[in-house]
Amino acid sequence: MTKLELQKTANEVRKGIVTAVHSAKSGHPGGSLSAADVFTYLYFEELNIDPKEPNKADRDRFVLSKGHTAPGLYATLAERGFFPKEDLTTLRHIGSHLQGHPCMQHTPGLDMSSGSLGQGISAAVGMALSAKTFGDSYRVYTLLGDGELQEGQVWEASMFASAKKLDNLCVIVDNNNLQIDGTIEEVNSPYPIPEKFEAFGFHVINVDGHDFDQLKAAFDEAKTIKGQPTVIIMKTVKGKGVSFMENNVSWHGSAPNDEQYETAMAELEKAGEELCQK
């Protein structure tokens, strides 16, 4: 995909996020929107996956360690054709395959159930370890929130990944700087993030998480790194793409009402039209 096509696709993903969370009347739009670009890049450019064969053995794996941003992943999987986009309006409804947090048994394209923070990275490490041990060539990716770095298990997993030289593992941190109780510094600062991962033996790449050129360069670089895992730390804007949600912590875990939904969708429609005129 060209950069413009990726931007258009990410805009569609954002519409899917807003639609899903609005339908659910609950959920986590802020961190889904901040990660919409990386979700798009992963599922449309980076990952070796096939929507027609979601469980193919040699597929690259992705674990959404920050599982509460499931709407972002679901919207991306739907956009990529793993299931109909209409399903997004069933998010969090009784009987839906789209659970509040990812459930691998129900949703096509999910490699792991997640939602309890700090555990997804360990599961990704387990996948990478299995691949290394048995000579499989797939790569493993996992996306963490910056607040999630407060979980001790993240560092247990990081220590192990580095000690076992898991260079088939790519950790991504969505550094949008906000968590439910406030900014991550106000709550319990995990900064400086790059230095911490470096101390834990990672190859560290810092990027603007909304710039597809930088994302491409980072993921390409990660694949060349041998003997150590890579972390891509993305500076992002929570709520990115919906002006009234941007950098506003109250949109971490609340859904737009009908009026807010209309406003958000109009904004995204307009952004889409502008991209089409490029």
Place this chain on the structure above:
Amino acid sequence: MSEVKKIATRESYGNALKALGEENPNVLVLDADLAGATKTSVFKKAFPDRFFDCGIAECNMVSIAAGVATTGRIPFCSSFAMFAAGRAFEQVRNAVGYPHLNVKIGATHAGISVGEDGATHQCNEDIALMRTIPGMVIISPADDVEARAAVKAAAEYVGPVYLRFGRMAVPVFNDEATYKFEIGKGITLREGTDVTIVATGLCVNSAMEAAEKLAADGISAEVINIHTIKPLDEELILASAKKTGKVVTVEEHSVIGGLGSAVCDVLSEKLPTPVKKLGVNDTYCESGPAAKLVEKYRLDGVGVYEQVKEFI
């Protein structure tokens, strides 16, 4: 008469893992800096490329095992019961149980027979915790023969299994040549008509000893070995309770939430029967030689015998 052979079920676990490693190239073993104690070191020595020490980080180990299981390999992860079931409970529940992944948890040093290390390491709550996880199989073998058979069965079964092993050497009473292990199928070791003693783990041997003594007093005790606590062999327990009308449960575990509670759950709903639960009575235990502790907490043959007498 020759001396009865004694082997700790953790030894059986290590040996069974090694045998599994030879049979199945997809078995991978994880430990959390206790390989020498959990006996996964036996596997490590034979298959160093398929053994991984996670260091002292049990929560990470359990979640890693979950990730390994998603790739179609069979991870066995090990620590003491206190840390595998206790510290990592939420990982077991959310990363293993919820997606129903094919992870085997080999928990050693369960119960008071940990001995000298004392209360912080004596896990009397693991069965209770694991029972609450939907789809979790819980196996608590009684001797070496049963423990090795259980490990093999756990590897063949697809889904999460919690295996409970002990630190202390215990008598080997099953005959390898005739012994058959089936997940979820209890074993009637001795038939009787006056009282049913349902036991698990090292308490099965205590129950057998108690039954001998009771027989000398003219009391006919039926002894049932429940090696699989979940799914529980309800049919066997109900049939025996119907016959004897009195049930005693014996376990090296808290009387809250363990085998006794599982038996009561079945009987209270389907065949209300007087039950006496023997185990650790809502207390922390203490340091001391393992066998002495088992005696003090009245879970040896004499203790079980006396308490059955008090009950009936």
